[in-house]
Amino acid sequence: MYIDRILFPILSLGIHNRLVIWTVGCTKHCKGCANPELWEISGRKDRPVKSILQLIQNLHSQQPIEGITITGGDPLEQPEEILQLLEGLQEITQDILLYTGYTMQELENLWSPSMLERLKKNIAVLIDGRYIEGLNEETAVLRGSWNQNIIYFKEQYRAEYEEYLSKGRTIQNVYMGNQLISVGIHNRKGV
Numbered sequence: 009m010y011i012d013r014i015l016f017p018i019l020s021l022g023i024h025n026r027l028v029i030w031t032v033g034c035t036k037h038c039k040g041c042a043n044p045e046l047w048e049i050s051g052r053k054d055r056p057v058k059s060i061l062q063l064i065q066n067l068h069s070q071q072p073i074e075g076i077t078i079t080g081g082d083p084l085e086q087p088e089e090i091l092q093l094l095e096g097l098q099e100i101t102q103d104i105l106l107y108t109g110y111t112m113q114e115l116e117n118l119w120s121p122s123m124l125e126r127l128k129k130n131i132a133v134l135i136d137g138r139y140i141e142g143l144n145e146e147t148a149v150l151r152g153s154w155n156q157n158i159i160y161f162k163e164q165y166r167a168e169y170e171e172y173l174s175k176g177r178t179i180q181n182v183y184m185g186n187q188l189i190s191v192g193i194h195n196r197k198g199v
Contacts, residue, residue, distance in 0.1 A: 009057050009089035010049045012081070013184060016067055020180040020192035022105045022133075022150070023168045024074035027064060028191065031080035031090070036109040040141030042152065042194060046081040057089055061096040068100050075103035084108045084115070087123060094130035103165055105133040105150075112136050112159060132162035133169060144196035149173040152193055 010032040017025035033049045034041075041047075067073065076097055083090045083106055090106075097104060108115075112134070115124060127134075135150060136157050143153035150158065150173060158173075160166045179192040 020178045021077040026075040031083040034082040038139040079107040134159040
């Protein structure tokens, strides 16, 4: 599986202390994308899903992971790997939020019904749709732009997420080695 980074604990991409995984690979190339460096997989290392799960399990044994956010790139451009990862993460938490540039309707046309069922079964929240720079408004919490949908597959998380959404966008700056990374949904430049 192609991933760029894993950060923990993150508070700016969902409820509670979260582990966030950034996948690599996206063919959509949305104008104004926050992570264009994650579009191409060439020159990246393909890691076995088992080793990613082991790393996350090790982190969880040291400090409980309350939720997981998976973003990218587009995690659903690695369908088999992401489904394996999601199934393995169920041992840690069922609060998994996943971002994709595909809409649910596109996924229904692209993926088999069994793959879609596996996806829905193993995530709590899906944020779907391409990023549209002109629709990036700070009131679109957890979404880059207003056209993106927040879809709940595990209703038990809805109230906590809606409370989180009511507080507005947050940004968290963290160091990864000697690099400063700003995590969260940023406002459109010039707004």
